[in-house]
Amino acid sequence: xxxxxxxxxxxxxxxxxxxxxxxxxxxxxxxxxxxxxxxxxxxxxxxxxxxxxxxxxxxxxxxxxxxxxxxxxxxxxxxxxxxxxxxxxxxxxxxxxxxxxxxxxxxxxxxxxxxxxxxxxxxxxxxxxxxxxxxxxxxxxxxxxxxxxxxxxxxxxxxxxxxxxxxxxxxxx
Numbered sequence: 001x002x003x004x005x006x007x008x009x010x011x012x013x014x015x016x017x018x019x020x021x022x023x024x025x026x027x028x029x030x031x032x033x034x035x036x037x038x039x040x041x042x043x044x045x046x047x048x049x050x051x052x053x054x055x056x057x058x059x060x061x062x063x064x065x066x067x068x069x070x071x072x073x074x075x076x077x078x079x080x081x082x083x084x085x086x087x088x089x090x091x092x093x094x095x096x097x098x099x100x101x102x103x104x105x106x107x108x109x110x111x112x113x114x115x116x117x118x119x120x121x122x123x124x125x126x127x128x129x130x131x132x133x134x135x136x137x138x139x140x141x142x143x144x145x146x147x148x149x150x151x152x153x154x155x156x157x158x159x160x161x162x163x164x165x166x167x168x169x170x171x172x173x
Contacts, residue, residue: 027045
């Protein structure tokens with residue numbers, strides 16, 4: 001009222017159009033910030049926009065969380081490098097002839113995840129499309145299940161090699 005936005009006697013709670021615009025602007029801003037920081041939209045924007053949690057909002061939050069987990073562990077090392085480079089919090093070893101940002105990855109970084117996904121998919125397909133006998137179905141499920149479990153175990157054993165960690169070294173203080 002002091003700023004002249006509301007008349008005397010008007011209350012902000014009674015301004016439904018303003019509230020809708022404000023909540024949408026707030027949620028849009030949260031999405032923009034979250035995309036820059038985490039690579040996905042913000043969580044719980046359905047609640048921010050409407051004041052209620054929805055089933056679709058829960059599903060989208062789960063999806064965004066999965067995407068964030070993947071990006072944080074397997075494709076976000078460059079973000080931290082960019083931040084460190086921008087802020088000046090890095091040091092490059094002048095003796096090292098190669099760039100610290102370039103790391104050669106061997107075949108397992110592409111092949112093992114593909115093998116695991118294919119094996120797991122085949123296991124599910126064998127479960128859904130049963131064979132002529134239960135022993136045949138069991139044999140296929142055991143084969144593809146063990147193949148997917150085996151590749152998953154190899155990936156877990158070599159887990160640190162799959163993580164996309166920052167490559168720039170921090171300056172010593």
